[in-house]
Amino acid sequence: MLRIGCSSKSLLPDFAVCLHGYGSRNYRTDKVEDPVELGCLALDNGRNTVLLFCIDIIGISYDVCELLYRELTAATGIAYPDIYICGSHTHFAPSAERIGVIVPGGEMSLGVYPRDEKFLAILREQVLAAAREALAGRRPVQAEYTEISLPGIAFNRRTVKKSDGQVETNYLYPSDPESFHFNRWDDLFSVWRFSDAEGVAAILGRFGCHPVTGGRLGSDHISGEYPYYFRRSVQELFGCPAFFMLGAAGDVVPMQRQGESRRDIGEIMGRSIRMNERCFRPEPEFSLETLKLAVPVTMKNLPNRQRFPQEYEEFRLQAQQQSVMDEEFNHATNIMLGMSCYPTDTLTMPLQFLRLGSHTLVGLPFECLSLLGEKLKAACPNIILTSITGGYEGYLPLQEQFSLGGYEVSGNHFMQNTGDRYLAAAIGKLKELGWD
Numbered sequence: 001m002l003r004i005g006c007s008s009k010s011l012l013p014d015f016a017v018c019l020h021g022y023g024s025r026n027y028r029t030d031k032v033e034d035p036v037e038l039g040c041l042a043l044d045n046g047r048n049t050v051l052l053f054c055i056d057i058i059g060i061s062y063d064v065c066e067l068l069y070r071e072l073t074a075a076t077g078i079a080y081p082d083i084y085i086c087g088s089h090t091h092f093a094p095s096a097e098r099i100g101v102i103v104p105g106g107e108m109s110l111g112v113y114p115r116d117e118k119f120l121a122i123l124r125e126q127v128l129a130a131a132r133e134a135l136a137g138r139r140p141v142q143a144e145y146t147e148i149s150l151p152g153i154a155f156n157r158r159t160v161k162k163s164d165g166q167v168e169t170n171y172l173y174p175s176d177p178e179s180f181h182f183n184r185w186d187d188l189f190s191v192w193r194f195s196d197a198e199g200v201a202a203i204l205g206r207f208g209c210h211p212v213t214g215g216r217l218g219s220d221h222i223s224g225e226y227p228y229y230f231r232r233s234v235q236e237l238f239g240c241p242a243f244f245m246l247g248a249a250g251d252v253v254p255m256q257r258q259g260e261s262r263r264d265i266g267e268i269m270g271r272s273i274r275m276n277e278r279c280f281r282p283e284p285e286f287s288l289e290t291l292k293l294a295v296p297v298t299m300k301n302l303p304n305r306q307r308f309p310q311e312y313e314e315f316r317l318q319a320q321q322q323s324v325m326d327e328e329f330n331h332a333t334n335i336m337l338g339m340s341c342y343p344t345d346t347l348t349m350p351l352q353f354l355r356l357g358s359h360t361l362v363g364l365p366f367e368c369l370s371l372l373g374e375k376l377k378a379a380c381p382n383i384i385l386t387s388i389t390g391g392y393e394g395y396l397p398l399q400e401q402f403s404l405g406g407y408e409v410s411g412n413h414f415m416q417n418t419g420d421r422y423l424a425a426a427i428g429k430l431k432e433l434g435w436d
Contacts, residue, residue: 005042007133009126020058021091026106033221040130045288054243056224059087059392081292087388090211090225100333141194144280148189154209156183167406200238208247213262229266248373283357294348338413350390360435365391380436
């Protein structure tokens with residue numbers, strides 16, 4: 001018998017915070033357009049219990065996730081990998097990570113800033129509270145699953161110029177689309193529906209589109225972005241909580257931005273579930289299994305770790321005096337962030353598997369690009385990739401994508417073979433387990 005429990009907690013602080021997602025931000029804000037929240041879905045099939053967290057945040061680094069695992073284990077007895085932490089990747093949420101300020105002239109000076117421990121304390125407290133509440137509220141349900149195609153919502157921004165075959169990153173849909181080839185993206189909305197005698201008890205969805213629509217009030221306002229409006233739409237339509245996970249969205253952006261676009265996307269997702277209610281198929285034997293792997297990774301092109309911090313400070317002061325944005329300083333800040341986040345040049349990063357019924361979630365701690373998700377799905381049709389899971393460590397292209405250029409291959413911290421290593425590790429383990 002499958003049982004679930006649900007909990008949702010606010011992550012709105014009562015003080016000014018840095019928002020994470022755009023390098024142009026050089027200020028803190030306490031302005032709010034929409035709620036930001038933390039959801040916990042506790043799943044229990046009588047043999048295993050899993051805590052699945054869906055958080056309105058750009059991401060949580062792997063070492064902070066490890067801290068949360070330890071605290072959750074002490075509080076609930078549930079340990080990693082039975083804890084699955086997903087960030088929605090909204091670009092309008094308070095930051096729990098180090099950030100780099102690269103644009104002069106704002107409240108914050110140029111440079112690399114440490115984590116906001118005050119906000120992180122709120123996050124840690126709410127994670128524990130949500131876990132306890134979800135576990136205490138478990139009740140029997142039946143599980144169903146379906147996939148819904150939503151092709152008109154987004155596009156792959158790694159557009160290929162017909163003139164030279166190179167990638168040009170189009171953050172907005174181009175005004176001259178005939179000049180480009182458009183790469184594919186995963187437009188499937190994966191949906192689990194959990195129901196009991198009273199109706200729908202909860203909905204869990206996964207979709208792959210950057211939460212960067214922007215709102216009506218400007219980029220300095222806090223918002224849970226379209227995942228918040230998806231949850232609100234589900235609550236209005238079905239009277240139950242919803243949980244959102246991000247798919248392979250590293251190069252996928254909304255077709256429309258600003259205004260009511262984030263509400264439109266969220267409501268389209270919610271209403272698509274109602275329109276496809278006949279397509280759900282039961283999952284009578286609900287598997288609930290987990291597995292973890294550690295993938296070795298190497299940082300790329302690092303300068304001397306002992307000398308560079310002083311060199312960077314001199315560079316920072318010079319850039320601050322010039323009062324203009326400098327691309328070299330931007331690059332140096334990215335290197336400094338990498339050094340701050342990763343204490344050694346070689347380390348291991350997590351790869352997590354969660355068997356949900358007849359499908360397997362494959363959680364990677366990166367912004368996964370569409371091609372990686374496509375190749376993983378081709379090799380293992382029953383998998384569902386979730387990005388920003390168990391960490392947030394930047395973009396994850398495949399090696400073949402680096403020669404084409406584009407924003408996503410220029411700012412990541414790891415060697416070009418990192419994506420291929422993850423792909424091979426995931427496929428190998430899935431086939432070994434028969435979860436493919």
